Amino acid sequence: MVSALDRKLLRDLARLKGQLVTIAMVVAVGVGCFVTLTGNYESLQEARTAFYERYRFADVFAHLERAPVSVVREIEAIDGVARAESRVVESAMVPMETMSVPAQAQLISVPDDDVPKLNALHLRDGRWVEPGRPDEALLLEAFAVAHGLKPGDELPAVINGTLRRLRIVGIAMAPEYVMTIAPGDLAPDARRLAIVWMSRDALEAAFKMKGAFNDVSLQLQAGTDVRDVVRRLDEVLVRYGGTGAVGRDKQPSNFMLEGELVQLEAMSTMLPIIFLAVAALLLHLVLSRLVHLQRSEVAALKALGYHDLEVGLHFLKLVLVISGLGAGLGLALGAWLGFAMTELYSQYFKFPSLAFELDWRMAALAVGVSLAAAMTGAFSAVRGVVRLPPAEAMRPAAPAKYRRSLVDRLGLGAVFGPGANMVLRELERRPLRALMSSAALAASVGLMVIGGWYSDAIGDMIETQFERSMQEDTAVMFARPLPERAVRDLEHLPGVLGAEGLRSVPVRFRAGQRHRDGSINGYHDDTQMRSLRNRLGDVVPLPPHGVVLTDMLAETLGIEVGDQVEVDLHEGARGTRRVTVAGLVDESFGLQGHMRMRALREWLGEGPVVSMAVLRTDPTFRDEINARLKNIPNVLGVVERRDLLARFHEQSGSMMITMAIIIMLFAATITVGVVYNNARVALSMRSRDLASLRVLGFHRSEISAILLGEQAIQVLLALPLGLYLGKLMVIGLASMVDPETYRLPIVLTPRSYALAAVVAIAAASVSALLVRRKLDKLDLISVLKTRE
Numbered sequence: 001m002v003s004a005l006d007r008k009l010l011r012d013l014a015r016l017k018g019q020l021v022t023i024a025m026v027v028a029v030g031v032g033c034f035v036t037l038t039g040n041y042e043s044l045q046e047a048r049t050a051f052y053e054r055y056r057f058a059d060v061f062a063h064l065e066r067a068p069v070s071v072v073r074e075i076e077a078i079d080g081v082a083r084a085e086s087r088v089v090e091s092a093m094v095p096m097e098t099m100s101v102p103a104q105a106q107l108i109s110v111p112d113d114d115v116p117k118l119n120a121l122h123l124r125d126g127r128w129v130e131p132g133r134p135d136e137a138l139l140l141e142a143f144a145v146a147h148g149l150k151p152g153d154e155l156p157a158v159i160n161g162t163l164r165r166l167r168i169v170g171i172a173m174a175p176e177y178v179m180t181i182a183p184g185d186l187a188p189d190a191r192r193l194a195i196v197w198m199s200r201d202a203l204e205a206a207f208k209m210k211g212a213f214n215d216v217s218l219q220l221q222a223g224t225d226v227r228d229v230v231r232r233l234d235e236v237l238v239r240y241g242g243t244g245a246v247g248r249d250k251q252p253s254n255f256m257l258e259g260e261l262v263q264l265e266a267m268s269t270m271l272p273i274i275f276l277a278v279a280a281l282l283l284h285l286v287l288s289r290l291v292h293l294q295r296s297e298v299a300a301l302k303a304l305g306y307h308d309l310e311v312g313l314h315f316l317k318l319v320l321v322i323s324g325l326g327a328g329l330g331l332a333l334g335a336w337l338g339f340a341m342t343e344l345y346s347q348y349f350k351f352p353s354l355a356f357e358l359d360w361r362m363a364a365l366a367v368g369v370s371l372a373a374a375m376t377g378a379f380s381a382v383r384g385v386v387r388l389p390p391a392e393a394m395r396p397a398a399p400a401k402y403r404r405s406l407v408d409r410l411g412l413g414a415v416f417g418p419g420a421n422m423v424l425r426e427l428e429r430r431p432l433r434a435l436m437s438s439a440a441l442a443a444s445v446g447l448m449v450i451g452g453w454y455s456d457a458i459g460d461m462i463e464t465q466f467e468r469s470m471q472e473d474t475a476v477m478f479a480r481p482l483p484e485r486a487v488r489d490l491e492h493l494p495g496v497l498g499a500e501g502l503r504s505v506p507v508r509f510r511a512g513q514r515h516r517d518g519s520i521n522g523y524h525d526d527t528q529m530r531s532l533r534n535r536l537g538d539v540v541p542l543p544p545h546g547v548v549l550t551d552m553l554a555e556t557l558g559i560e561v562g563d564q565v566e567v568d569l570h571e572g573a574r575g576t577r578r579v580t581v582a583g584l585v586d587e588s589f590g591l592q593g594h595m596r597m598r599a600l601r602e603w604l605g606e607g608p609v610v611s612m613a614v615l616r617t618d619p620t621f622r623d624e625i626n627a628r629l630k631n632i633p634n635v636l637g638v639v640e641r642r643d644l645l646a647r648f649h650e651q652s653g654s655m656m657i658t659m660a661i662i663i664m665l666f667a668a669t670i671t672v673g674v675v676y677n678n679a680r681v682a683l684s685m686r687s688r689d690l691a692s693l694r695v696l697g698f699h700r701s702e703i704s705a706i707l708l709g710e711q712a713i714q715v716l717l718a719l720p721l722g723l724y725l726g727k728l729m730v731i732g733l734a735s736m737v738d739p740e741t742y743r744l745p746i747v748l749t750p751r752s753y754a755l756a757a758v759v760a761i762a763a764a765s766v767s768a769l770l771v772r773r774k775l776d777k778l779d780l781i782s783v784l785k786t787r788e
Helices: 005-015 017-056 071-076 141-147 200-206 226-240 254-293 295-303 309-346 358-388 390-394 413-429 430-469 485-491 549-557 597-604 621-632 641-695 700-736 751-774 782-787
Strands: 060-068 081-087 089-094 104-108 122-126 136-140 156-159 163-173 193-199 212-220 472-482 495-509 514-523 547-550 562-569 578-585 593-594 609-617 635-638
Touching: 005 017, 005 309, 005 593, 005 700, 017 254, 017 309, 017 358, 017 495, 017 641, 060 226, 071 358, 081 104, 089 212, 089 635, 104 156, 104 200, 104 635, 136 141, 141 163, 141 193, 163 193, 193 200, 212 226, 254 309, 254 358, 254 413, 254 430, 295 309, 309 358, 358 562, 390 751, 430 609, 430 700, 472 485, 472 562, 472 621, 485 609, 495 549, 514 549, 514 597, 547 549, 549 578, 549 621, 593 597, 609 621, 635 641, 641 700, 641 751, 700 751
Parallel strands: 104 193, 136 163, 514 593, 547 578
Antiparallel strands: 060 212, 081 212, 089 104, 089 156, 122 163, 136 193, 156 163, 472 609, 472 635, 495 514, 495 562, 495 609, 547 593, 562 578
16 A cells, blocks of 8 residues: 555656656766776676686787797796796788788797697687698687688788798687787777787798797796896896897787776776766755755644654655666666677677676666765755754745845946846855856766867877878888888889888887887988877977987986987897987877987998888879789888778777767766756746746746846856866876877867857756746746745
8 A cells, every 4th residue: 555655755756757857867877887887897807807817818928039949948947937938929911812902910839739838829710720731820810800711711921021821720819919900000900910820830940940939928926026027037038139028017919908997997987976976966956945845744744643754764765766767777778888888899809708797786886876876965955854843844934035146236236137136146045056056067068078079189189190290101011121222112113103211120218227118210301201290290300319209208217308218129239229318209109219310320330221111102003002012022011091091080080989979968968957957946946936027027038037047157157167177087088098008189179168068058958948848837826826
């Protein structure tokens, strides 16, 4: 049997249905954000942990020029090393018929008689390579799927200058290659990088590495200091051309995955807090207004024998229904978005099993957090109900204390008119409510600024990186440094309008105990197609001597202009040298140094060699040029600026724009919730005053202006605060991205600010129009009959 209090609850819910829906929407968005982001964070973490543990992902990685296999025993003797496994790793070109430009490949040896002890493979299809069959290979699943390859198909590969046809016998996944980006690319593209595993005998024969290795992986004992092992490993490998060992945290695939997890963890905390805080504010406003309007009913209930606890629980039930409805919708929204987001992640991060799961612990935590926020917002109002004596509740609430407003005191009352004065007096009477509402609206505007920033940041990066810094049509990467005549040979190809050579030397920068891996790039004085530019797109001139470092690299190493930095060379003569830091440049990508070509060659003591060539081409000869490049043995990879830009737009750009749209829609929910509920509360509290004004001759438009003017002022106060708050949020989000990989520019154009303001005003206007309809239907007679 339904109790009297429950019947009253149902009537209250029916009367408050508009406010119930808007508050529930805000709660739903907060819960949905929590479930989506936390769920994906947990899914990625669990998939990574399971994959790494089952397939024995190594703790330390090192590449070198060449060392005898006997050195492995010396490496295993390092304190803390549980196991070391050597292999042969080399690069190759893959001239796929389905691609106009060749793909790149990394060739990795596997034991002939057993599976790898570290960095094992998850065989998805086919079988293992068999001993004595040098042309058999396993292929990374991402590349195979992108090109429609399966066991039994052939894979062309230029291995050490010789074109070979490898027979694919299996398709595999590996913990080392959860995410792959081809050298020279700015975004992942599974079509452009093949990971190929071949028998060790086959690779040793192809690269003359019999009895030797050039890559080693280490598994450490529990509790071992990774940095100490890395240091000692470098000491062992320095005489064998070691390029610098790295821990798992700097392994490229894991590094990119970890960066995404850090961002997810931060966002899963920030966004739900904003939405649930706004929901708590709205519940406080609505419940306080309901208690005020039902003072006499509360008194009657207490006089009829209902305990304070029963009356208090009655109002708490209202809060629980609203927050429960919002939590339920949020769980559904979070599950839907969570599955969609996991599907999106599965395109970039390749795990044997990656699935979004909404388990009961996450659901319970989400519901619990939303209920806690709701209870926080309702606490003061319910406490007032419990403490209200029946005799006092029977009397009407004490009238508000009116006094001359600030406008009156300044003598400007005649200028603003009676309507504006009424609005300003109401704001002065409840300044805390107005400030809290403006703060909630400012949070909404701030989130909208973030949405606009995503678009601005992508546009700025594209303009600086693709339109100004990279003005070539095609970049050709060589397998090893070649004499500069290789550039002239390319320039003579039909359709090539110009060619320039560049030098890029892989190095490790050192300053005391700090070090970072990167490269030093050399530029000719008359280069036109590639130039050093900062994040604003301005050309940065190179000094005659010394190196210009990325400012982030200098900050990481703790060095300044004029200091000297130690540089370990990972190519050619090797060894360690020192160079003076002649300048700093604010770049968007990577950690590197830049020098004039002549200064770089003098510093290295080498002749005129280049690592890559950039070409300006006739578009009508594009296919012919690419076909010729596929047949040049020393070409390792080819990158077309047009394709690179298209992939960047398709992947990073489209993902960020989608996120921007979702964030702006969610932010608009806050604006609708705040404006609608504030206006409905004001209408309920001041309906008698507004009806009296109508009887006195005020038009509907005039009383609408009085009612909604307060909301308009709150929105206008929130706009500048929200725009500034948005900038702070953008700075915070940009800092979550690992700055050593890329730095999202903090670029906020007037268009972004205008878009945030327009969306906020539009959402507020829609809410105001909904309340205006209620005002137009106001029954003057019944309202004026209501007892004060």
